[in-house]
Amino acid sequence: MSNRELAAWHEDHSFGQDQKKPGESRTIVVIAITVAMMVIEIVAGRLYESMALLADGLHMASHAAALTISVFAYIYARRYAHDACYSFGTGKVNALGGFAGALLLGIFSLMMVWESVHRILDPAEISFNQAILVAAIGLVVNAICATVLGHTHDHGDGSSCSHGHDHNLKAAYMHVLADALTSVLAIVALLAGKFWGWAILDPIIGIVGAIVVAKWSVGLLRSTSDVLLDRQATDLVLDRIRDAIEDDDHDVVDLHVWSIGPGLYATEIIIVSSNPVSPGDFKKMLPDDLSIAHAAVEVHQREDVPASAI
Incomplete structure (x- = not known):
């Protein structure tokens, strides 16, 4: 049989990973928006002495890093899709990017707890009006980012394995949701401090937000590790x-x-x-x-x- 005839039997193992994914362009847009808002919130948190606002800004910093990892994973998977070194293409790079994003979620949830505890032990005077304004702007930005990403969850109909979605996109979406959560909690804490004098609620809310984010991190770590470790289908x-x-x-x-x-x-x-x-x-x-x-x-x-x- 000639080489040409043999080539007809050769199976392409890129499995479409050489195609640009819709989530890549959307994630780049969200990175630009997130970085801009991150700088505003961190500066404002320091100026107005709001732990909840500073935590939100630091959280955005973690998300900007995680989103950058997601974009790198998309580009790497596409570039090396036809590399014979990868037995089944580069599809798992997607899960690896999601795994890295989940780790960053967990690390920054610990940082939020650390900073919040520090503020409980060493309270600082908060400029409530300015901090509330910046937190509200952050929430609007998060809503815009969530709309841009437009991630949808699995339908759970059992037609595919439980880890069949785009983990890169899911990680990016969860980072945006975590940002939105910390923005909401920051606004609640700041309003309570402004109108009822419950300044202690600001760092406490920071801890609550960290716990929720840590839970999301664990869930994403489990789903991505299932893919990376070749877990059997349902x-x-x-x-x-x-x-x-x-x-x-x-x-x-x-x-x-x-x-x-x-x-x-x-x-x-x-x-x-x-x-x-x-x-x-x-x-x-x-x-x-x-x-x-x-x-x-x-x-x-x-x-x-x-x-x-x-």
Whole structure:
């Protein structure tokens, strides 16, 4: 067989990762907005002695860094999509970017707690009017960023693995939500301090916000680590594959399904059959909506397999 004929059988393992993702351009826009507001809030927090406002600004700094990591992941995945060093393309770079963003969420939640505790032990006079104005502007900016990103969550219908979404985009969206949360909490704390004299509420609210952000961080760490560690797909997905293949003649004796990128999965299947067909025929039986981009199918004649191996 000629090289040209062999090339026709070669399978492209980029799986579309060489295409620019919609989340990349949106994330760049959000970075520019976030950096501008970050500088305003940090300066204002120092000038007006508001821990809640300063925490919001520092949080935006962490998000700007995390969003930059997300953009780098998009660019890297696209640039090296066809690199033969990556067995299943660069789709997992997306999850790696999300994992890094989740770590930053966790680190800066600890920083928020540290600063808040320091303010409880060493209170400072707060310029409430100016701080409230800046926090309100920050909330509006966060709402704009959330709209730009336009991230939607999984529908949970079981049609795909639990880690099938764009983790880069999810990490970026969660950072924006965390910003919005700290802005809301800052406004509440500042209003309480201004009208009722509850200045202590400012650092306490900072701690509450840090706890919520830390919880989000843990959730994102779990979902991204599932992808990075090739966690098996849900039982529902595995059962659908078995139902599509198994009958009186065919039995699936070994099955693995794992994520190789946002909404993309690979599978390895070993089938024992008393009336075997080609691996290609078995691949055609796989449900299209499971988004299986790569399938390796091994077929054995039933009598050729030792009974102990079945």
